[in-house]
Amino acid sequence: MQEISTINSPRAFSSAQIFAFGFVAFCAIAAFLIGSFPLQLSIVTIFLFAGVHNFMEFRYFAARMPLTWGKSRLFYSVGIGGVIVLTSAYLTIYYGSGNWLWSAEKWQITVSVWNTLFILWVGMLFYIRGRQKANSDWTLAFAFAFLLAALAWLVPAYWSLSLVYLHPFIAMWFLERQIRRTKKEWLKAYHFCLASIPVFLAILWLILANQPNLPEDTTLLWRISQHAGSEILPGISSHFLVAAHVFLETIHYTVWILLIPLVDFRAVPWKLKEIPLFANKKGFPKLVLAAMSVSVIVIFALWLGFSVDYETTRDVYFAFAIAHVLAEFPFLIKML
Amino acid sequence: MDKPVLVIKKEMFEKLRAEFEGKTSASVFENSDINRTQTIVSGLFLSLALVFGGVWLARNKGKVSKSAAAVVVIAVLGMTATFVTANVRAPKNYGFSRSLFSGEMTTDNAYAEGKVKILIGEGISDNDVELLFPRKDFEVKKKEE
Numbered sequence: 001m002q003e004i005s006t007i008n009s010p011r012a013f014s015s016a017q018i019f020a021f022g023f024v025a026f027c028a029i030a031a032f033l034i035g036s037f038p039l040q041l042s043i044v045t046i047f048l049f050a051g052v053h054n055f056m057e058f059r060y061f062a063a064r065m066p067l068t069w070g071k072s073r074l075f076y077s078v079g080i081g082g083v084i085v086l087t088s089a090y091l092t093i094y095y096g097s098g099n100w101l102w103s104a105e106k107w108q109i110t111v112s113v114w115n116t117l118f119i120l121w122v123g124m125l126f127y128i129r130g131r132q133k134a135n136s137d138w139t140l141a142f143a144f145a146f147l148l149a150a151l152a153w154l155v156p157a158y159w160s161l162s163l164v165y166l167h168p169f170i171a172m173w174f175l176e177r178q179i180r181r182t183k184k185e186w187l188k189a190y191h192f193c194l195a196s197i198p199v200f201l202a203i204l205w206l207i208l209a210n211q212p213n214l215p216e217d218t219t220l221l222w223r224i225s226q227h228a229g230s231e232i233l234p235g236i237s238s239h240f241l242v243a244a245h246v247f248l249e250t251i252h253y254t255v256w257i258l259l260i261p262l263v264d265f266r267a268v269p270w271k272l273k274e275i276p277l278f279a280n281k282k283g284f285p286k287l288v289l290a291a292m293s294v295s296v297i298v299i300f301a302l303w304l305g306f307s308v309d310y311e312t313t314r315d316v317y318f319a320f321a322i323a324h325v326l327a328e329f330p331f332l333i334k335m336l
Numbered sequence: 337m338d339k340p341v342l343v344i345k346k347e348m349f350e351k352l353r354a355e356f357e358g359k360t361s362a363s364v365f366e367n368s369d370i371n372r373t374q375t376i377v378s379g380l381f382l383s384l385a386l387v388f389g390g391v392w393l394a395r396n397k398g399k400v401s402k403s404a405a406a407v408v409v410i411a412v413l414g415m416t417a418t419f420v421t422a423n424v425r426a427p428k429n430y431g432f433s434r435s436l437f438s439g440e441m442t443t444d445n446a447y448a449e450g451k452v453k454i455l456i457g458e459g460i461s462d463n464d465v466e467l468l469f470p471r472k473d474f475e476v477k478k479k480e481e
Contacts, residue, residue: 038468109373116381137396143389150381153374 016189023193030250031200031243037241039214042224045246049253050317051299054324056256056269058295060174061265061331067276067283072334075128079330082121087323089114096320098297107157114157115152118326119145125333148212161229163325165245168252170328172197175255175263177335183263197251201244208240220311227318340452343459343466386412 034041067075093114093176097107123145130138152159174195179186213230216222216238230238230243261267266274273279278288305313344352389412393405452467459466 091418111379112374137392139388139395140392143385143392146381146388148384148414150385153378153381156374 012099014185016186018185020096020189020192023190026254027200027247027251027261029194030232031204031247034246035243036205038239039116039221039224042242042251043220043310045101045250045253046314046317047303047310050255050321053256054321055299056260056267057297057324057328059269060256060260060264060267061327062277062288062333063264063275064331065232065275067280071132075125075132075334076330078121078128079125079334082125083323083326083330086114086119086121086326089117090322093321103137109283111160112153112156115156116149119149119152122329122333125330126188129333129336157232161232162227162228165248167325168248170325170332171252171255174328174332174335175259177332178260182265186263197248200247204243204247205240208243209237211237211239213238214242220314222334223311223314269293341455341468342452342459343455343468345458345464346456348464349456357437 066072093107093110096102097110102110123141125139126141126145130136132139155205175188176190176194179190214221214225216225216230219240225238225242228238228241229236230241233241261269265271268274272288275283275288277283302313302317305316389408393400459468
């Protein structure tokens, strides 16, 4: 009798299966809605989640930052120094160009030099990280860095566009590394989730590739299409490009805001005691608290800015957002 | 018509001439100086990539499987070759020869040599540029073959 009742009882799903089902269902709904209303959802998702996801990233990085750097002193010095220098240079190029001092050639070469420095900085971080591991030789990072630098010079426009589309995947990589550490039983399910993303992109392509381009009759609409690569890839419908970009960005926001705190207890925003810089006796609790407070104020400032002048706030946000794009690399490479 | 004639509409001819003389704000990406800089710097970085990759392979001899190394080398060389051949200029000599209608013309990089008349004016279609061939010449050649 006992055996029969076991057979007849409904099968309980594991947490990993529920996670995978939830992820794929979310992607399906997101792909459907974004494919139907790409411009509207581009505006809405950035309005709602851009600032929040940056706060969550900052909170996650704060929890991962050790109180003393010890043997990683060189790694963190190069990492944080690179973020500051490259962000400053980027903002200088972004806001300094567009006047008579900058010819088109000069601007193009300056951008390529920045791209090269960025790539070599990432290569250097890989190399330093490799030196911290026993019996490993990560000098191959330089070979890849030089190869990518060559690409950045050969096809600068495509290179810049590839960064726009690759950035969302960095969040997914973070989540993968985090699952390996704190939720190993979800790893297989998560790999399945990752494999589903190209399928959703392919479906978007099949449905939207032949659609007419999206309207560009206002500066904002033009900026959204241009951001997704409509000028660099004129042969592809901007409907697909914007939808694909917003789809990936939405997953990126979901990973930072929802999934990483779900798998990493230390990333829950209000658990400040999980931050070594805050909780340790030798830490800097006031500094951490002040930084968190400023981050929260920035979220509200962005919401206010988007409400008053969406277009300008969007441009300012994406210019300064380079800092968070760069900051991801040292923390990601440290997790390898 | 005893020779092939290249008919270029007047407006198109003026536009082309202005571009050749640098009178238009041609895209920066089409500028030869920046193309040269791009090619030199990217060539330098590709060389460095090969050198560093080679040194790494030599240092890790035995640790890396031969097939993986072969895949990487082929990928790098293939990519390099793609970019190099993609940047190769098309042959400058766009003339016409006796082999004008031979099988060689079926490939993308085939070219012919000979004389061609250039006519600035209206052609027989709405296209900006037309290349007209003498039909009689074609038939004679075919008979000769």
